[in-house]
Amino acid sequence: MASSSYTTLQYLLDRANISDSVTSMSAFLDRRDFNGLAEKVFAKDEVTIDYTQLWEKEVYKITGAGQAEIWRTMTHFLTSCQHIITGIMFDDLPQPEGDVPAPQ
Numbered sequence: 001m002a003s004s005s006y007t008t009l010q011y012l013l014d015r016a017n018i019s020d021s022v023t024s025m026s027a028f029l030d031r032r033d034f035n036g037l038a039e040k041v042f043a044k045d046e047v048t049i050d051y052t053q054l055w056e057k058e059v060y061k062i063t064g065a066g067q068a069e070i071w072r073t074m075t076h077f078l079t080s081c082q083h084i085i086t087g088i089m090f091d092d093l094p095q096p097e098g099d100v101p102a103p104q
Contacts, residue, residue: 005096005098005099005100005101005102006094006096006100006101006102006103007096008096010096010102011093011094011095011096014093014103015090015093018088018090018093019088021041022085022088023085024036024040024041025037025041025042026083026084026085028040028041029071029075029081029083030080030081030082030083032072032075034068034069034071034072035068037064037067037068037071038064038065038067038068038069041064042063042064042065042067042068043063043064044063044064044065045063046061046062046063047061047062047063047064047067048060048061049061049062049067
């Protein structure tokens with residue numbers, strides 16, 4: 001019978017996958033590989049984007065390919081860029097103890 005609780009192995013895999021995704025996002029952006037962003041990092045389905053804490057814009061829904069295209073147009077004038085990602089926080093990723101359910 002398979003356990004439905006969140007295991008230490010699954011927790012470690014989740015942390016590694018999240019870190020890899022965030023690092024890949026910055027690497028694709030710095031290399032100006034917007035197709036890579038859309039195909040390998042961003043969700044294929046429509047997601048909700050909320051930059052209201054940064055800019056006075058509305059929350060919007062968009063596909064990963066659409067968001068990559070927005071970033072392409074936002075950065076087209078840059079000759080180079082470098083995103084350095086440090087200290088990734090996992091606030092919403094529960095520690096696997098007892099019968100903690102896996103996050104959704």
